[in-house]
Amino acid sequence: MRWKILKVASRALGKLLDEADARWVRFGDEVFFYAPGAKLKALRPGDGEDVTTVRQGDDDLPLGNFHLVAQMGRSFQREHPDVRVLFDKGRYIVVDLERDKAEAIRAEGHSCFVIEPLGDRRVMFDIRPAGAPVRKQPRASAMANAVSSPAFSGDLEHLVSLQTRLSTSTDFLGAANWALTRLSGFGYAIGMRPIAVGNLGPSVNVVATKASTAASPGEVIITAHLDSINHEDGPAGPAPGADDNASGSAGVLELARLVAMREFEHDVTFVLFGGEEQGLFGSRQYVASLAADERARIRGVINMDMVGRINAPPATVMLEGAPVSQDLIDRLADAAAAHTSLAVQISLNPFASDHVPFIEAGIPAVLTIEGGDSANDAVHTARDTLDRVDPAFAVEILKMNIATIAELAGVRETVVLTPLSCCSPFTSGTLPSPAGDINRTLAAHLNQLIAQYRRLEGERRLQAEDYQSWQDVRQMLESLPGQGRPA
Ligand SMILES: [Zn+2]
Known part of the structure; x- marks a missing residue:
């Protein structure tokens, strides 16, 4: 099998992929093709205005060697620097690795990356340009405009100032109590729910709910994981977790502050999870605790995990969900276009954060995460510090999210x-x-x-x-x- 990466203009994409007599996996406007040499040659005789060659291999690889890796940060490449990378799209990479070796790595069961056969006719993510014209919703605009950078930064700084937020540490409990007090101060009904982090020990989820006065309301849930981790220095090492995920946690608090001041058709619930870094323990146990009727009334779950860093211009947000969350993805993308200057990437391949247990239960959930997160190589180390977070960028993602919440939860009117x-x-x-x-x-x-x-x-x-x-x-x-x- 030979391989080739083409960059294709959107107007030429449909036809090219329909007619391609080769396996392909698309990453935005770039497509990784692999096929026997003759077929690959026939695919695209030369470059034109609509199609340019990004890269091609000059060796013949067995079909079973093509693998796709989805990773947090650079976790796969850090652990396996010897594995040859054919195509690097950050969160997703295509690697050349014999099938049994890939199977052995997969069997180790990592929580920071997954490896699987590359497959065929897959879209890993799509791109929507920034600023597409969309009708603004006045009440959503009012909420988006109210997002406060100082309020977000204040909460961010407090969380990062703790030595660690390792799920099973006393510092984590301190952070959870602090967040609970903040949410209680906003007027929420609050709860601290115990969870088990495998055999590592106990931790908690923090839950805050604003009940609607409607007769049988739905529910909108906004989540982030409060815990942090340091994989380089172990449990005793400092884990500031500024981007991963004090940014998302401070984001939850800022959105909660804004939601507290309005009334909605539907219930709005905020959850800060523990045990995410050890394998989504908090969110799995939260979803498992929901009865069938409680699951059925959830209109959408918006998860924030790493919302603080521009890894490469233009400022980009990745919306990651599954077919069940397509409507919520569309709402978020529309809100990004209407209320922010963000470019949007869309993926229907959910992976490695707290949206996954909801999606597995058939609940529409979407991860909102900085674009190109895998260029952020400080994740899960002592180097994930405050200076690596850009509050102005986080505010853009918060604007997108609060505008979507306003629509999805049915904000009744603004205080003004x-x-x-x-x-x-x-x-x-x-x-x-x-x-x-x-x-x-x-x-x-x-x-x-x-x-x-x-x-x-x-x-x-x-x-x-x-x-x-x-x-x-x-x-x-x-x-x-x-x-x-x-x-
Ligand atoms: Zn995270």
Whole structure:
């Protein structure tokens, strides 16, 4: 078997792949073909405007030698530097390895990478360009615009300041308690659920829920793993886990802060998992604990694992799911186009993070992760430090996610619009009304109050009782005479 990698313009892709008399696996706009030499030659006689050759092999390999590796960071290449890489797409690589050797590596059961026969007619990921025109949803826009970089960075810095967040350590419990306190402060119903990390010891998942007042609501779940690990220095080594995954955990807290201030058609649940790095223990046990009716009402799961680093321009987010999550992937890609400047990669090959147990249970889940994560070689080492996270990039991913949550969970209205819609009947009539001036004054006071709330929110100084007093103000407004009166 010979092999060849072609870069193909999207307008030429369908025809080329349909007609190819060769095995192929596509990675965005690049396609890895392999076939007996004559067939490969016939595939593409020369380069043109639409097709260029990226690379080709000049040796003959047995069919069984072509393998695909999906890896976290550079975990496979770090462990097997001697294995020849034919094509390097970071998270995915094509390697030349005899079948029995690949089988032996696979049998070792690593949690950081998988190796399998390369296969045929597979799409590993797709690319959507940034900024495709999409209709903006005003309420989603308001939530996306409210994402606060200082709030995110504050939580990120706290988590990274801990010596480790190894799932079975006391430091991890400290981090879990701290997160629980934050979520409780936002007004959530909270819970700390014990889990077992194999035979390594106990750990916990942190769960926070905002219940909808609807009769039979669905549920939207936002997740990240709170734990970190250091594979180079062992359990006693420092594991700052800034990108992997203080970034996703701080992201969960920031989205929780924003969700707390609105009301939704559906329940919204936030989960910070333990035991991810040892093999998805927290998320597996969470999914296993759900009854059939609880699973059935889940509208979508958005998982964040490494959302802090631009590994290669342009700034790219990878949306990784499965056919069951195609609708959620489309929503996220639309939100990225509408509310961010991110380029989007899409993969239907779920792997090695907390979205996997949900997908295996038939629940639509998507991993949102920085593009080109495998160029990030500090993952799972003491070098995954704060300076490697770019909060401005993380904020882009958070905007995409909160806009999607707003749509999927059915945000009812923003705090800003509530008092204004209440007061409009008084101020927009054509006849002079004696109540008009009073209510204009009231509206001005309310706007001041809202501005103050927003400032405190930005400074992360709002407590549960502040949200309660905000609800009280809203109730007072709704009881004012004139509600629902025609303008
Ligand atoms: Zn991770």
